[in-house]
Amino acid sequence: MVGLLVVATLITTAxxxxxxVSDRERTLDQLLARTEPLSDAAQNLYVQLSVADATAATAFLAGGLxxxxxxxxxxEALGAAAGEVVRASTGLAAEDAASRSLLSSISTNLPTYAGLIETARTNNRIGNPVGAAYLAEASTLMQSxxxxxxxxxxxxxxxxxxxVQRRFATPPWTALLFLVVSLVVLLGAQVYLGRRTRRTINLGFSAAAAAVVVLLGWMLVAGLVSSTATDRALERGAEPLDLLTSSRILAQQARTDETIGMTRRTASDDYEKSYTESVAALSDTLASLSHDETTRTARIDETRTLVAIWSSAHDRLNAALDVGDFDAAVAIATGSAPGDAADAFGRLDAALVEEIDASRTALRDNVQRASGVLTGLTVGAAVTCGLAALAVVAGMWSRIREYL
Structure with a gap:
């Protein structure tokens, strides 16, 4: 009965x-292969749609062709957005009906948006003022x-x-607990057997206990390394990546509001208010990244400087519009000279892209480390516990044989 209890404990532990371990390793691998790339595709989809909208508005500022x-x-932006729709749809799980519905709605409305832009562009070429109305309708469809x-x-x-990362940011305590219980049961059975047979050491039980200790050490080290890497992926990858992505989205929203507002040839109150809110939220998000020691980099500080330069250019742009100097406002909005709005926004977007790529790399590297350290542990646990169970049977058999 003691032998059966020990063997049953070892099998349960295995x-x-x-x-x-298998669940943790499989989920982390799925995170690398499907979940994270799908999140990246969704981020790129949003950004490319915003780029298309802002660029379409920029074409109207100078008038004519x-x-x-x-x-x-x-x-390119519209084509890239369509490509991201395809990329995202291929990575969706069969049961994810909500995401499929969103992607279907986006892909259905993209041709409508493109048609409105072409109508607006055609009217703009021949000097019809109605082109701005079509542009506003297209932008409303996109933005709203x-x-x-x-x-x-x-x-x-x-x-x-x-x-996923929060789920596996802690060691596999349940598995470790079962290993400790198995070791305690083995030692207890060894003591009991020693008293009953008046033999201090049983080689089979000793070998089984040694195997469980080895597995416990392996599991403890692998579990701690895996959980630490997962936690680091969350703190240095997923969390800053989310904030950086939000920052880029806010920057794109502000740029769209800036360009669409200018097509009305005045500082439109609605677009100006939306621009101000987006830039304020962008500044707050970048400030939170800059004040965190784990996420602060030289590029983050650079982005905050570029936001200030962009805001200054926007103020000059509004001042030009207030006095009716539309050509000067256009030059500030679309110019490539240092200090112009287009130049500051372009450098800001490039810096954010570099930070997003760095955070994504940190996330994937740490998740890969968290998954890689578990390689072989699933089979190793089963084999080690199986060998321990056989050792227990061998150790008990030598004692049972004395009664046969």
């Missing part, structure tokens, strides 16, 4: 440990309908990434 590079940027869908998709997928 099952619990193998299932726990838009330049080739502006046209190319718009076309399509982008909120994209933001909802990104928010959900970003939460999925963080949820």
């Amino acid at each position: 099952l619990v440990t193998s299932v726990s 838009d330049t080739g590079d502006v046209r190319d940027r718009y076309t 309908t399509v982008l909120p869908w994209a933001e909802s998709l990104h928010s959900g997928k970003s939460d999925d990434v963080s949820a």
Whole structure:
């Protein structure tokens, strides 16, 4: 009965440990292969849609034919957004109906948006003022309908990434507890057997106990390293990545409001208010990143400086509009000289992209480390507990044989 109890404990421990480690390793691998890339696709989808909207508005500022590079940027952004829809849809789980619905709605409305932009561009070429109305309608569709869908998709997928990391940011305590219980049962059985047989050491039980101690040490080290890497991926990867992505989205929203507002040839109150709110939220988000020692970098400080330069350019732009100097305002809004709005925004967006890439790399590297350290542990736990159980049977058999 003692032998059966010990063997049953070891088999149970093998099952619990193998299932726990296998679940952790499989989920972390799925995070790398599907969940995180899907979150990245959702982020890129939102940004590319915003870029397309802002670029389309920029083409209207000078009037007449838009330049080739502006046209190319718009076309590339819209094409990239369509590509991200495809990329995101291929990574969705079969049961994720909500995300599929969002992607379907986005892909359905993109041709409508593109058609409105083409109508606006055609009217702008021939000097019809109605072109600005079509542009405003297209931008309203994008800002009020399509982008909120994209933001909802990104928010959900970003939460999925963080949820997985929070779930595995602690060691596998259940598996470790079962290993400790198995060791205690083995030692207790050894003491009991020694008293009953008047033999101090049983080689089978000693070998089994040694195997469990080795597995416990392996599990403890691997579990702690895995949980530490997962926690680091959350603190230095997922959390700053979420804030940086939000910052880039806010910057794109502000730039869209700036350009769309200028197509009305005045500092429109609604667009100006939206621009001010977006820039204020952007400044707060970057400040929180800058004040955190784990996320502060030279590029983060640079982005805060660029936001200040952009805000100063925007103030000069509004001042020009207030006195009716639309050409000067356009030059500030679209110019590439240092201190112009377009230059400051472009450098800001580039710096944010670099920080996003760095945070994503940190996230994936740490998740890869968290998963890699568990390699072989699932099979190792089963084999070690199996060998321990055989050692217990061998140790008991030598005693049982004395009664046969």
